[in-house]
Amino acid sequence: MEHLQLSQTLMFALALVVVAVAPHQTLSAILNQNLPGCNSTCGNIEIPYPFGIGYSSTPDQRPCFFEPKFSLTCENSTLIWGNVEILSISLPAQQMDVLFWVSQFCNDTNDNFPWMQTFNFSISRKENKFMTVGCDSFGVLNSFSDNSTYSTGCLTRCYGNELKIDDGTCSGIGCCRMDIPPRMRDIEIRASIFSNSMPEWENCSYSFVAKQDSYNFSTSHLRGFPQTSFPLVLDWTVGHQKCKASESRDDYACRSNSYCDDTDSDIDYGYRCRCKDGYEGNPYLGCTDIDECKTGNHTCISEKNCLNSNGSHRCFCPKGQSGNGTKGVGCHQKDLVTKVVMGVGAGIFILFMGTTLLYLIYQKKKLIKLREKYFQQNGGSILLQQLSRRENSSQVTQIFTEEQLKKATNNFDESLIIGSGGYGTVFKGFLADNNRTVAIKKSKIVDESQKEQFINEIIVLSQINHRNVVKLLGCCLEREVPLLVYEFVNNGTLYDFLHTERKVNNETWKTRLRIAAESAGALSYLHSEASIPVIHRDVKTANILLDNTYTAKVSDFGASRLVPLDQTEIATMVQGTFGYLDPEYMLTSQLTEKSDVYSFGVVLVELLTGEKPHSFGKPEEKRSLANHFLSCLKEDRLFDVFQVGIVNEENKKEIVEVAILAAKCLRLNGEERPSMKEVAMELDAIRQKEKHPWISGDQNIEETQFLLHDASSSIYADGDSSSHQYTTGYDSIRDHVLIALDNGR
Ligand SMILES: *[C@@H]1O[C@H](CO)[C@@H](O)[C@H](O)[C@H]1NC(C)=O
Ligand SMILES: *[C@@H]1O[C@H](CO)[C@@H](O)[C@H](O)[C@H]1NC(C)=O
Ligand SMILES: *[C@@H]1O[C@H](CO)[C@@H](O)[C@H](O)[C@H]1NC(C)=O
Ligand SMILES: *[C@@H]1O[C@H](CO)[C@@H](O)[C@H](O)[C@H]1NC(C)=O
Ligand SMILES: *[C@@H]1O[C@H](CO)[C@@H](O)[C@H](O)[C@H]1NC(C)=O
Ligand SMILES: *[C@@H]1O[C@H](CO)[C@@H](O)[C@H](O)[C@H]1NC(C)=O
Ligand SMILES: *[C@@H]1O[C@H](CO)[C@@H](O)[C@H](O)[C@H]1NC(C)=O
Ligand SMILES: *[C@@H]1O[C@H](CO)[C@@H](O)[C@H](O)[C@H]1NC(C)=O
Ligand SMILES: *[C@@H]1O[C@H](CO)[C@@H](O)[C@H](O)[C@H]1NC(C)=O
Ligand SMILES: *[C@@H]1O[C@H](CO)[C@@H](O)[C@H](O)[C@H]1NC(C)=O
Numbered sequence: 001m002e003h004l005q006l007s008q009t010l011m012f013a014l015a016l017v018v019v020a021v022a023p024h025q026t027l028s029a030i031l032n033q034n035l036p037g038c039n040s041t042c043g044n045i046e047i048p049y050p051f052g053i054g055y056s057s058t059p060d061q062r063p064c065f066f067e068p069k070f071s072l073t074c075e076n077s078t079l080i081w082g083n084v085e086i087l088s089i090s091l092p093a094q095q096m097d098v099l100f101w102v103s104q105f106c107n108d109t110n111d112n113f114p115w116m117q118t119f120n121f122s123i124s125r126k127e128n129k130f131m132t133v134g135c136d137s138f139g140v141l142n143s144f145s146d147n148s149t150y151s152t153g154c155l156t157r158c159y160g161n162e163l164k165i166d167d168g169t170c171s172g173i174g175c176c177r178m179d180i181p182p183r184m185r186d187i188e189i190r191a192s193i194f195s196n197s198m199p200e201w202e203n204c205s206y207s208f209v210a211k212q213d214s215y216n217f218s219t220s221h222l223r224g225f226p227q228t229s230f231p232l233v234l235d236w237t238v239g240h241q242k243c244k245a246s247e248s249r250d251d252y253a254c255r256s257n258s259y260c261d262d263t264d265s266d267i268d269y270g271y272r273c274r275c276k277d278g279y280e281g282n283p284y285l286g287c288t289d290i291d292e293c294k295t296g297n298h299t300c301i302s303e304k305n306c307l308n309s310n311g312s313h314r315c316f317c318p319k320g321q322s323g324n325g326t327k328g329v330g331c332h333q334k335d336l337v338t339k340v341v342m343g344v345g346a347g348i349f350i351l352f353m354g355t356t357l358l359y360l361i362y363q364k365k366k367l368i369k370l371r372e373k374y375f376q377q378n379g380g381s382i383l384l385q386q387l388s389r390r391e392n393s394s395q396v397t398q399i400f401t402e403e404q405l406k407k408a409t410n411n412f413d414e415s416l417i418i419g420s421g422g423y424g425t426v427f428k429g430f431l432a433d434n435n436r437t438v439a440i441k442k443s444k445i446v447d448e449s450q451k452e453q454f455i456n457e458i459i460v461l462s463q464i465n466h467r468n469v470v471k472l473l474g475c476c477l478e479r480e481v482p483l484l485v486y487e488f489v490n491n492g493t494l495y496d497f498l499h500t501e502r503k504v505n506n507e508t509w510k511t512r513l514r515i516a517a518e519s520a521g522a523l524s525y526l527h528s529e530a531s532i533p534v535i536h537r538d539v540k541t542a543n544i545l546l547d548n549t550y551t552a553k554v555s556d557f558g559a560s561r562l563v564p565l566d567q568t569e570i571a572t573m574v575q576g577t578f579g580y581l582d583p584e585y586m587l588t589s590q591l592t593e594k595s596d597v598y599s600f601g602v603v604l605v606e607l608l609t610g611e612k613p614h615s616f617g618k619p620e621e622k623r624s625l626a627n628h629f630l631s632c633l634k635e636d637r638l639f640d641v642f643q644v645g646i647v648n649e650e651n652k653k654e655i656v657e658v659a660i661l662a663a664k665c666l667r668l669n670g671e672e673r674p675s676m677k678e679v680a681m682e683l684d685a686i687r688q689k690e691k692h693p694w695i696s697g698d699q700n701i702e703e704t705q706f707l708l709h710d711a712s713s714s715i716y717a718d719g720d721s722s723s724h725q726y727t728t729g730y731d732s733i734r735d736h737v738l739i740a741l742d743n744g745r
Helices: 002-021 024-033 243-247 336-377 380-389 402-408 448-463 494-501 506-529 583-588 593-609 625-634 652-665 676-691 697-714 731-744
Strands: 071-075 078-081 084-090 095-101 103-105 128-133 136-145 148-157 175-179 187-193 205-211 229-235 258-261 272-275 279-282 286-289 306-309 312-315 417-421 424-431 436-443 472-476 483-487 544-546 552-554
Touching (some): 128 136, 187 205, 402 483, 494 506, 593 625
Antiparallel strands (some): 084 095, 136 187, 258 272, 472 483
């Protein structure tokens, strides 16, 4: 059993080898022209499908022909179709040559009228001629199609003469020749002699259909015809309907890669199948692709440049060569000039890109270096050192990058400016990272020598955590001009509140008093409670910000100085705002905390009077608010100077008390002014009384009168800053004040 299987396998393998070795063409011919198990030849005539002989030798024993009209028989190596012998069958032309007889007519005894059933095939109009040979002869070709008969023919007469008969050519005398009409089927040929021909002439008449050029006339044929048959060409078709009707039928004959053709007008029955372009084989069995590259029928310069595809082929050039590989164009080494140009182009491009990149990197580095330089110049490293020392502090001063702040202010958009002045410009900004609105101040250029001090200020201010001092959140040192970031206070300045809103009622006074107390508290804190005393140097209503509950926030430390203990600062330049400036400071340039007290005095007067600290439009004696206020006080005309409507019975006493405090702050001699701490305490005391008024209205008036009297005498007193008692002053000092005030203008 195993042995048998082995031998079978071996044989199969051998068969495979044989098949593989067999040449391509032969193999395809064998495979393509016939159905399997059918004889492909008869004698030496090839029989292509749809023709076939009998039934296949395969088990299904299917017919070897497509339909009965293609059924052939093979007898003694002669191929028989119907009643005729087949000479050859052409698949490409879809024609076949058959042997058909000559019709002979002599004297009624041995006449011959051959006929042929053509099974709806027509005799080829183009390939055949109808001929008649004889002297007084005519021949008729009959076609019996669809129960109707059609006849055609030719005649030739010489009446016994032979002079005009040309030898070798069928001229029409002795031999007539005629084209075949189309669609002649089921034919019969009849040769005949004219009945009144000369009796002595017993020559015969011969008619036949012959394939073109298969017969050459000769005069000798008049006496005895040499052939009894000639090849005749038939056009064959499959089916009996046109393409359109046949394509949908089950017995449609055209197989893969073929198409139906019924364009030949000579054909009225059936259709033909043809292989598509680029395919070969038998369309009735299925066409196969022509490998143009192998058969040599390609347009490429060589087989190596050819790539076969279904139905066609493609030419190509090896990599690195130009052209498309066709015979006209071919393949070429790429042009040297093109190469050079491309190379140089690429080089220039790379160089350009490289240079641009380097330049960009250089610019970026330069910017980073510049920022680094400014950072150092602005004391960044000192700040970082300081900050690292204070790591455990609850307060953290953030160091912002320039990018962060640019982003926050939309690249310092002018529409976001909320204030500007000698100190610099303030922008409103939004820090997306902290989700917080801030005020960003662009300071003036910092003096190189003030570098360390600037940083100290930042550190100290960032340490200050007082509810009435604007909070410094951080800074940015990466610019030539440092940037400071503050909390954003949204309700404007006290200056705006006083000079633009003009709301005059008791509520306003209460608010004003509270603002005064809060501001004083903040300044007091800066002077005495902060780790290093800070002198604000620019106390004014414009630097007191208000939030939405009118809580005061002292701001703008741009001019502020830190005063190390036991040291007096000598300012290189007198700073401050006209109208708030301490006259003593203007004279001596000696910076003390008392300068802030003077300026705060002006703020108090502003709160009381609602007037601006300096107004050029007024008479000379009224220009300086502080001086005007003091002279009114001196002349007992204090109530003239208060803002109209602010004084009422309830707050009269408080207002006078505040006025007296303001006057003390405005003392010419700084040492005689109360300290900020005392001012704050005094204001707090006044507020306490306001909250718990234990003095009745009547008493209040008397008290006020007393206070006023006391005030006018005590203001110019040689005040003891450590005491709250007011002693009567000396006139000599009063004169001094007046002189100083004159100088101050
Ligand atoms: C094929 O032809 C051979 C001889 O030529 C014959 O013996 C054989 O029977 C034929 N086969 C068919 C299927 O007609
Ligand atoms: C076939 O040929 C042989 C001799 O060649 C002959 O005897 C025989 O009659 C022929 N048969 C037919 C059917 O023609
Ligand atoms: C017809 O012709 C043949 C010879 O071709 C001859 O033998 C015969 O007698 C002729 N018959 C008649 C009726 O002429
Ligand atoms: C010839 O054509 C007619 C009409 O279509 C058809 O009926 C007949 O069967 C055909 N004959 C053959 C042999 O195919
Ligand atoms: C042809 O004629 C025969 C007899 O006259 C008749 O039976 C047949 O139907 C006819 N065929 C056609 C196609 O006319
Ligand atoms: C045929 O005709 C020629 C004259 O053209 C004549 O000589 C000859 O005898 C005739 N042959 C026969 C068989 O009648
Ligand atoms: C007929 O004549 C032509 C030219 O003379 C020749 O080529 C051809 O072979 C001849 N045909 C036959 C069948 O003798
Ligand atoms: C070569 O191909 C062309 C077009 O595909 C075709 O017309 C021609 O017959 C082919 N020639 C050969 C010898 O295959
Ligand atoms: C040709 O067509 C056959 C199927 O029709 C497919 O399998 C084959 O891959 C195709 N070959 C090419 C070269 O396209
Ligand atoms: C090859 O190139 C030539 C000229 O450019 C063109 O005429 C031809 O059609 C191309 N052949 C192919 C197969 O692309």
